[in-house]
Amino acid sequence: MESTALPPQGAPIRKRRTRRLRLIAALPIAALVLSGCTLPKFGAVAGDTSTSRSVFHLWQWFSVAAVIIGGFTFALILWAAFRYRRKSDSAIPRQVQYHLPAEVMYTIIPILVIVGLFAATLVVENKEVSNPKTSVNVNVLAFQWGWKFTYPGSYALVYGQTTQSPEMVIPAGENVHINLRSSDVIHGFYVHDFNFSRFAQPGVLNQFTFNASKTGTFFGQCTQLCGLYHSLMFFKVKVVTPAAYQTWLNSFNTPAGIAAYKAANNASTQQTSTHVKSKPTYSKGAH
Ligand SMILES: [Cu+2]
Known part of the structure:
Protein backbone atom coordinates (compact mmCIF):
# COMPACT_ATOMS: atom_id res chain seq x y z
CA MET A 1 0.00 0.00 0.00
CA LYS A 87 -3.67 15.84 5.68
CA SER A 88 -7.38 15.63 5.24
CA ASP A 89 -7.29 12.21 3.62
CA SER A 90 -4.44 10.65 5.57
CA ALA A 91 -4.78 7.68 7.85
CA ILE A 92 -2.49 7.15 10.87
CA SER A 130 46.12 33.48 36.44
CA ASN A 131 48.34 35.85 38.33
CA PRO A 132 51.48 36.39 36.25
CA LYS A 133 54.47 37.94 38.03
CA THR A 134 54.50 41.71 37.97
CA SER A 135 56.06 44.65 39.75
CA VAL A 136 52.82 46.64 39.85
CA ASN A 137 50.77 45.81 42.93
CA VAL A 138 47.77 47.57 44.38
CA ASN A 139 46.07 46.81 47.69
CA VAL A 140 42.36 47.53 47.46
CA LEU A 141 40.34 47.75 50.65
CA ALA A 142 36.55 47.98 50.48
CA PHE A 143 34.67 49.39 53.45
CA GLN A 144 31.23 50.78 54.22
CA TRP A 145 30.96 52.76 51.94
CA GLY A 146 34.12 53.49 50.11
CA TRP A 147 37.46 52.32 48.80
CA LYS A 148 41.09 52.64 49.82
CA PHE A 149 43.93 52.06 47.36
CA THR A 150 47.50 51.66 48.57
CA TYR A 151 50.62 50.76 46.61
CA PRO A 152 53.11 48.43 48.37
CA GLY A 153 56.60 49.95 48.50
CA SER A 154 55.26 53.44 47.95
CA TYR A 155 53.62 56.24 49.90
CA ALA A 156 50.79 56.54 47.41
CA LEU A 157 47.40 56.30 49.07
CA VAL A 158 43.98 57.16 47.72
CA TYR A 159 40.76 56.74 49.56
CA GLY A 160 37.28 58.17 49.68
CA GLN A 161 33.73 57.17 50.20
CA THR A 162 30.44 57.23 48.33
CA THR A 163 30.29 59.86 45.57
CA GLN A 164 33.83 61.06 46.26
CA SER A 165 34.80 58.29 43.83
CA PRO A 166 38.45 57.66 44.78
CA GLU A 167 40.66 57.05 41.77
CA MET A 168 42.83 53.98 41.50
CA VAL A 169 45.75 54.83 39.21
CA ILE A 170 47.33 52.03 37.16
CA PRO A 171 49.66 51.85 34.14
CA ALA A 172 48.42 50.76 30.70
CA GLY A 173 49.82 47.65 29.01
CA GLU A 174 51.25 46.21 32.23
CA ASN A 175 50.05 43.43 34.48
CA VAL A 176 48.55 45.00 37.58
CA HIS A 177 48.17 42.65 40.52
CA ILE A 178 45.29 43.51 42.84
CA ASN A 179 45.00 42.33 46.45
CA LEU A 180 41.34 42.80 47.33
CA ARG A 181 40.10 42.83 50.91
CA SER A 182 37.13 44.08 52.92
CA SER A 183 37.24 45.55 56.41
CA ASP A 184 33.62 44.88 57.32
CA VAL A 185 31.00 43.17 55.13
CA ILE A 186 30.97 41.66 51.64
CA HIS A 187 31.41 44.18 48.84
CA GLY A 188 31.65 43.78 45.09
CA PHE A 189 34.55 45.25 43.12
CA TYR A 190 33.14 45.88 39.66
CA VAL A 191 34.56 47.76 36.66
CA HIS A 192 32.08 47.79 33.81
CA ASP A 193 34.62 48.48 31.04
CA PHE A 194 36.87 45.71 32.31
CA ASN A 195 34.04 43.13 32.20
CA PHE A 196 35.12 42.25 35.70
CA SER A 197 33.57 41.70 39.11
CA ARG A 198 34.96 40.08 42.24
CA PHE A 199 33.81 39.91 45.87
CA ALA A 200 35.71 41.75 48.56
CA GLN A 201 35.17 39.51 51.58
CA PRO A 202 36.13 40.15 55.21
CA GLY A 203 38.93 37.83 56.26
CA VAL A 204 39.60 36.70 52.69
CA LEU A 205 42.27 37.90 50.29
CA ASN A 206 41.11 37.84 46.68
CA GLN A 207 43.82 38.31 44.08
CA PHE A 208 43.57 39.00 40.39
CA THR A 209 45.50 40.68 37.61
CA PHE A 210 44.47 43.31 35.11
CA ASN A 211 46.22 44.34 31.94
CA ALA A 212 44.49 47.48 30.76
CA SER A 213 44.93 48.02 27.05
CA LYS A 214 44.30 51.75 26.79
CA THR A 215 44.51 54.88 28.86
CA GLY A 216 41.42 56.56 30.19
CA THR A 217 39.23 56.77 33.26
CA PHE A 218 36.82 53.93 33.90
CA PHE A 219 33.87 53.82 36.20
CA GLY A 220 33.69 51.30 39.02
CA GLN A 221 31.23 50.58 41.79
CA CYS A 222 30.26 48.14 44.51
CA THR A 223 27.90 45.46 43.21
CA GLN A 224 27.04 43.72 46.45
CA LEU A 225 24.31 45.21 48.64
CA CYS A 226 26.42 46.19 51.64
CA GLY A 227 24.40 48.69 53.62
CA LEU A 228 22.83 52.12 53.63
CA TYR A 229 25.05 53.89 51.09
CA HIS A 230 25.86 50.89 48.93
CA SER A 231 24.25 52.52 45.90
CA LEU A 232 26.76 55.38 46.13
CA MET A 233 29.88 53.28 46.67
CA PHE A 234 31.71 54.43 43.58
CA PHE A 235 35.33 54.52 42.47
CA LYS A 236 37.29 55.14 39.30
CA VAL A 237 40.15 53.38 37.60
CA LYS A 238 42.49 55.83 35.93
CA VAL A 239 44.74 54.11 33.38
CA VAL A 240 47.80 56.19 32.47
CA THR A 241 50.99 55.54 30.52
CA PRO A 242 53.71 53.64 32.46
CA ALA A 243 55.86 56.80 32.56
CA ALA A 244 52.98 58.88 33.95
CA TYR A 245 52.29 56.14 36.50
CA GLN A 246 55.90 56.20 37.68
CA THR A 247 55.82 60.00 37.94
CA TRP A 248 52.58 59.78 39.91
CA LEU A 249 54.07 57.20 42.31
CA ASN A 250 57.27 59.23 42.77
CA SER A 251 55.29 62.36 43.56
CA PHE A 252 54.43 60.80 46.95
CA ASN A 253 58.08 60.19 47.86
CA THR A 254 58.69 63.62 49.32
CA PRO A 255 58.75 64.58 53.02
CA ALA A 256 55.38 66.28 52.57
CA GLY A 257 54.03 63.27 50.69
CA ILE A 258 55.19 60.87 53.41
CA ALA A 259 53.64 63.02 56.14
CA ALA A 260 50.41 63.23 54.18
CA TYR A 261 50.48 59.46 53.68
CA LYS A 262 50.82 58.86 57.42
CA ALA A 263 48.00 61.27 58.23
CA ALA A 264 45.74 59.81 55.55
CA ASN A 265 46.57 56.28 56.61
CA ASN A 266 45.63 57.08 60.21
CA ALA A 267 42.39 58.74 59.19
CA SER A 268 41.43 56.01 56.76
CA THR A 269 42.32 53.25 59.22
CA GLN A 270 39.89 54.80 61.68
CA GLN A 271 37.33 55.18 58.96
CA THR A 272 37.62 51.62 57.72
CA SER A 273 37.70 50.06 61.17
CA THR A 274 34.58 48.09 62.07
CA HIS A 275 35.02 49.22 65.68
CA VAL A 276 34.35 52.84 64.89
CA LYS A 277 30.62 53.27 65.26
CA SER A 278 30.18 56.70 63.80
CA LYS A 279 32.63 57.14 61.00
CA PRO A 280 34.41 60.50 60.80
CA THR A 281 33.72 62.65 57.78
CA TYR A 282 35.92 62.13 54.79
CA SER A 283 39.32 63.77 54.65
CA LYS A 284 41.32 63.10 51.54
CA GLY A 285 44.84 61.82 51.97
CA ALA A 286 48.03 62.24 50.02
CA HIS A 287 46.80 62.68 46.53
CU1 LIG B 1 28.11 47.77 48.30
Whole structure:
Protein backbone atom coordinates (compact mmCIF):
# COMPACT_ATOMS: atom_id res chain seq x y z
CA MET A 1 0.00 0.00 0.00
CA GLU A 2 2.69 2.40 1.11
CA SER A 3 4.98 1.96 -1.89
CA THR A 4 2.15 2.56 -4.36
CA ALA A 5 1.34 5.83 -2.57
CA LEU A 6 4.79 7.22 -3.47
CA PRO A 7 4.96 8.94 -6.85
CA PRO A 8 7.64 7.60 -9.21
CA GLN A 9 9.55 10.89 -8.92
CA GLY A 10 9.71 10.55 -5.06
CA ALA A 11 13.48 10.13 -4.90
CA PRO A 12 14.41 13.30 -6.84
CA ILE A 13 11.94 15.32 -4.73
CA ARG A 14 13.57 14.01 -1.56
CA LYS A 15 17.00 14.90 -2.96
CA ARG A 16 15.89 18.44 -3.70
CA ARG A 17 14.45 18.77 -0.19
CA THR A 18 17.69 17.54 1.40
CA ARG A 19 19.64 20.05 -0.68
CA ARG A 20 17.31 22.85 0.43
CA LEU A 21 17.67 21.82 4.11
CA ARG A 22 21.46 21.80 3.78
CA LEU A 23 21.33 25.25 2.28
CA ILE A 24 19.21 26.56 5.16
CA ALA A 25 21.59 25.00 7.70
CA ALA A 26 24.60 26.55 5.94
CA LEU A 27 23.10 30.06 5.87
CA PRO A 28 24.13 31.20 9.39
CA ILE A 29 27.67 29.86 8.84
CA ALA A 30 27.90 31.61 5.47
CA ALA A 31 26.65 34.84 7.07
CA LEU A 32 29.38 34.55 9.70
CA VAL A 33 32.13 33.90 7.17
CA LEU A 34 30.97 36.74 4.94
CA SER A 35 30.85 39.17 7.85
CA GLY A 36 34.58 38.54 8.42
CA CYS A 37 35.77 38.98 11.98
CA THR A 38 33.14 41.49 12.98
CA LEU A 39 30.86 39.24 14.95
CA PRO A 40 27.90 40.94 16.61
CA LYS A 41 28.45 41.91 20.25
CA PHE A 42 25.28 40.16 21.45
CA GLY A 43 24.73 42.87 24.05
CA ALA A 44 28.13 42.52 25.73
CA VAL A 45 30.99 44.97 26.23
CA ALA A 46 34.29 44.22 24.49
CA GLY A 47 36.26 45.34 27.53
CA ASP A 48 39.52 47.24 27.88
CA THR A 49 41.72 44.56 29.42
CA SER A 50 43.27 41.49 27.80
CA THR A 51 41.23 39.05 29.92
CA SER A 52 37.98 40.96 29.41
CA ARG A 53 38.41 40.62 25.67
CA SER A 54 38.84 36.85 26.03
CA VAL A 55 35.63 36.72 28.06
CA PHE A 56 33.93 38.85 25.42
CA HIS A 57 35.05 36.59 22.57
CA LEU A 58 33.89 33.55 24.54
CA TRP A 59 30.50 35.20 24.93
CA GLN A 60 30.38 35.97 21.19
CA TRP A 61 31.13 32.37 20.17
CA PHE A 62 28.71 31.00 22.76
CA SER A 63 26.05 33.24 21.25
CA VAL A 64 26.95 32.14 17.70
CA ALA A 65 26.71 28.49 18.78
CA ALA A 66 23.35 29.21 20.44
CA VAL A 67 22.05 30.91 17.29
CA ILE A 68 23.15 28.00 15.06
CA ILE A 69 21.83 25.28 17.38
CA GLY A 70 18.64 27.25 18.11
CA GLY A 71 18.08 27.96 14.40
CA PHE A 72 18.69 24.32 13.49
CA THR A 73 16.30 23.10 16.20
CA PHE A 74 13.66 25.62 15.18
CA ALA A 75 14.02 24.60 11.52
CA LEU A 76 13.64 20.92 12.48
CA ILE A 77 10.50 21.69 14.48
CA LEU A 78 9.00 23.62 11.56
CA TRP A 79 10.03 20.94 9.09
CA ALA A 80 8.47 18.16 11.19
CA ALA A 81 5.31 20.20 11.78
CA PHE A 82 4.76 21.04 8.11
CA ARG A 83 6.17 17.95 6.45
CA TYR A 84 4.20 15.57 8.65
CA ARG A 85 1.12 17.67 9.32
CA ARG A 86 -2.17 15.84 9.13
CA LYS A 87 -3.67 15.84 5.68
CA SER A 88 -7.38 15.63 5.24
CA ASP A 89 -7.29 12.21 3.62
CA SER A 90 -4.44 10.65 5.57
CA ALA A 91 -4.78 7.68 7.85
CA ILE A 92 -2.49 7.15 10.87
CA PRO A 93 1.08 7.35 9.51
CA ARG A 94 3.59 4.55 9.70
CA GLN A 95 4.73 4.21 13.31
CA VAL A 96 8.48 3.88 13.89
CA GLN A 97 10.66 3.58 16.97
CA TYR A 98 14.26 2.87 17.99
CA HIS A 99 15.94 4.72 15.16
CA LEU A 100 19.42 3.91 16.40
CA PRO A 101 21.49 6.29 14.21
CA ALA A 102 19.22 9.23 15.13
CA GLU A 103 19.34 8.37 18.84
CA VAL A 104 23.13 8.05 18.84
CA MET A 105 23.38 11.35 16.95
CA TYR A 106 21.17 13.34 19.33
CA THR A 107 23.07 11.93 22.30
CA ILE A 108 26.59 12.43 20.99
CA ILE A 109 26.16 15.88 19.42
CA PRO A 110 24.89 17.58 22.63
CA ILE A 111 27.71 15.91 24.60
CA LEU A 112 30.25 17.23 22.08
CA VAL A 113 28.69 20.70 22.29
CA ILE A 114 28.86 20.70 26.10
CA VAL A 115 32.45 19.42 26.10
CA GLY A 116 33.36 22.18 23.62
CA LEU A 117 31.70 24.91 25.71
CA PHE A 118 33.31 23.56 28.88
CA ALA A 119 36.79 23.40 27.34
CA ALA A 120 36.53 26.94 25.92
CA THR A 121 35.30 28.24 29.30
CA LEU A 122 38.13 26.51 31.11
CA VAL A 123 40.76 28.11 28.86
CA VAL A 124 39.31 31.60 29.36
CA GLU A 125 38.76 31.13 33.10
CA ASN A 126 42.33 29.94 33.60
CA LYS A 127 43.51 33.10 31.89
CA GLU A 128 41.17 35.16 34.05
CA VAL A 129 42.44 33.75 37.36
CA SER A 130 46.12 33.48 36.44
CA ASN A 131 48.34 35.85 38.33
CA PRO A 132 51.48 36.39 36.25
CA LYS A 133 54.47 37.94 38.03
CA THR A 134 54.50 41.71 37.97
CA SER A 135 56.06 44.65 39.75
CA VAL A 136 52.82 46.64 39.85
CA ASN A 137 50.77 45.81 42.93
CA VAL A 138 47.77 47.57 44.38
CA ASN A 139 46.07 46.81 47.69
CA VAL A 140 42.36 47.53 47.46
CA LEU A 141 40.34 47.75 50.65
CA ALA A 142 36.55 47.98 50.48
CA PHE A 143 34.67 49.39 53.45
CA GLN A 144 31.23 50.78 54.22
CA TRP A 145 30.96 52.76 51.94
CA GLY A 146 34.12 53.49 50.11
CA TRP A 147 37.46 52.32 48.80
CA LYS A 148 41.09 52.64 49.82
CA PHE A 149 43.93 52.06 47.36
CA THR A 150 47.50 51.66 48.57
CA TYR A 151 50.62 50.76 46.61
CA PRO A 152 53.11 48.43 48.37
CA GLY A 153 56.60 49.95 48.50
CA SER A 154 55.26 53.44 47.95
CA TYR A 155 53.62 56.24 49.90
CA ALA A 156 50.79 56.54 47.41
CA LEU A 157 47.40 56.30 49.07
CA VAL A 158 43.98 57.16 47.72
CA TYR A 159 40.76 56.74 49.56
CA GLY A 160 37.28 58.17 49.68
CA GLN A 161 33.73 57.17 50.20
CA THR A 162 30.44 57.23 48.33
CA THR A 163 30.29 59.86 45.57
CA GLN A 164 33.83 61.06 46.26
CA SER A 165 34.80 58.29 43.83
CA PRO A 166 38.45 57.66 44.78
CA GLU A 167 40.66 57.05 41.77
CA MET A 168 42.83 53.98 41.50
CA VAL A 169 45.75 54.83 39.21
CA ILE A 170 47.33 52.03 37.16
CA PRO A 171 49.66 51.85 34.14
CA ALA A 172 48.42 50.76 30.70
CA GLY A 173 49.82 47.65 29.01
CA GLU A 174 51.25 46.21 32.23
CA ASN A 175 50.05 43.43 34.48
CA VAL A 176 48.55 45.00 37.58
CA HIS A 177 48.17 42.65 40.52
CA ILE A 178 45.29 43.51 42.84
CA ASN A 179 45.00 42.33 46.45
CA LEU A 180 41.34 42.80 47.33
CA ARG A 181 40.10 42.83 50.91
CA SER A 182 37.13 44.08 52.92
CA SER A 183 37.24 45.55 56.41
CA ASP A 184 33.62 44.88 57.32
CA VAL A 185 31.00 43.17 55.13
CA ILE A 186 30.97 41.66 51.64
CA HIS A 187 31.41 44.18 48.84
CA GLY A 188 31.65 43.78 45.09
CA PHE A 189 34.55 45.25 43.12
CA TYR A 190 33.14 45.88 39.66
CA VAL A 191 34.56 47.76 36.66
CA HIS A 192 32.08 47.79 33.81
CA ASP A 193 34.62 48.48 31.04
CA PHE A 194 36.87 45.71 32.31
CA ASN A 195 34.04 43.13 32.20
CA PHE A 196 35.12 42.25 35.70
CA SER A 197 33.57 41.70 39.11
CA ARG A 198 34.96 40.08 42.24
CA PHE A 199 33.81 39.91 45.87
CA ALA A 200 35.71 41.75 48.56
CA GLN A 201 35.17 39.51 51.58
CA PRO A 202 36.13 40.15 55.21
CA GLY A 203 38.93 37.83 56.26
CA VAL A 204 39.60 36.70 52.69
CA LEU A 205 42.27 37.90 50.29
CA ASN A 206 41.11 37.84 46.68
CA GLN A 207 43.82 38.31 44.08
CA PHE A 208 43.57 39.00 40.39
CA THR A 209 45.50 40.68 37.61
CA PHE A 210 44.47 43.31 35.11
CA ASN A 211 46.22 44.34 31.94
CA ALA A 212 44.49 47.48 30.76
CA SER A 213 44.93 48.02 27.05
CA LYS A 214 44.30 51.75 26.79
CA THR A 215 44.51 54.88 28.86
CA GLY A 216 41.42 56.56 30.19
CA THR A 217 39.23 56.77 33.26
CA PHE A 218 36.82 53.93 33.90
CA PHE A 219 33.87 53.82 36.20
CA GLY A 220 33.69 51.30 39.02
CA GLN A 221 31.23 50.58 41.79
CA CYS A 222 30.26 48.14 44.51
CA THR A 223 27.90 45.46 43.21
CA GLN A 224 27.04 43.72 46.45
CA LEU A 225 24.31 45.21 48.64
CA CYS A 226 26.42 46.19 51.64
CA GLY A 227 24.40 48.69 53.62
CA LEU A 228 22.83 52.12 53.63
CA TYR A 229 25.05 53.89 51.09
CA HIS A 230 25.86 50.89 48.93
CA SER A 231 24.25 52.52 45.90
CA LEU A 232 26.76 55.38 46.13
CA MET A 233 29.88 53.28 46.67
CA PHE A 234 31.71 54.43 43.58
CA PHE A 235 35.33 54.52 42.47
CA LYS A 236 37.29 55.14 39.30
CA VAL A 237 40.15 53.38 37.60
CA LYS A 238 42.49 55.83 35.93
CA VAL A 239 44.74 54.11 33.38
CA VAL A 240 47.80 56.19 32.47
CA THR A 241 50.99 55.54 30.52
CA PRO A 242 53.71 53.64 32.46
CA ALA A 243 55.86 56.80 32.56
CA ALA A 244 52.98 58.88 33.95
CA TYR A 245 52.29 56.14 36.50
CA GLN A 246 55.90 56.20 37.68
CA THR A 247 55.82 60.00 37.94
CA TRP A 248 52.58 59.78 39.91
CA LEU A 249 54.07 57.20 42.31
CA ASN A 250 57.27 59.23 42.77
CA SER A 251 55.29 62.36 43.56
CA PHE A 252 54.43 60.80 46.95
CA ASN A 253 58.08 60.19 47.86
CA THR A 254 58.69 63.62 49.32
CA PRO A 255 58.75 64.58 53.02
CA ALA A 256 55.38 66.28 52.57
CA GLY A 257 54.03 63.27 50.69
CA ILE A 258 55.19 60.87 53.41
CA ALA A 259 53.64 63.02 56.14
CA ALA A 260 50.41 63.23 54.18
CA TYR A 261 50.48 59.46 53.68
CA LYS A 262 50.82 58.86 57.42
CA ALA A 263 48.00 61.27 58.23
CA ALA A 264 45.74 59.81 55.55
CA ASN A 265 46.57 56.28 56.61
CA ASN A 266 45.63 57.08 60.21
CA ALA A 267 42.39 58.74 59.19
CA SER A 268 41.43 56.01 56.76
CA THR A 269 42.32 53.25 59.22
CA GLN A 270 39.89 54.80 61.68
CA GLN A 271 37.33 55.18 58.96
CA THR A 272 37.62 51.62 57.72
CA SER A 273 37.70 50.06 61.17
CA THR A 274 34.58 48.09 62.07
CA HIS A 275 35.02 49.22 65.68
CA VAL A 276 34.35 52.84 64.89
CA LYS A 277 30.62 53.27 65.26
CA SER A 278 30.18 56.70 63.80
CA LYS A 279 32.63 57.14 61.00
CA PRO A 280 34.41 60.50 60.80
CA THR A 281 33.72 62.65 57.78
CA TYR A 282 35.92 62.13 54.79
CA SER A 283 39.32 63.77 54.65
CA LYS A 284 41.32 63.10 51.54
CA GLY A 285 44.84 61.82 51.97
CA ALA A 286 48.03 62.24 50.02
CA HIS A 287 46.80 62.68 46.53
CU1 LIG B 1 28.11 47.77 48.30
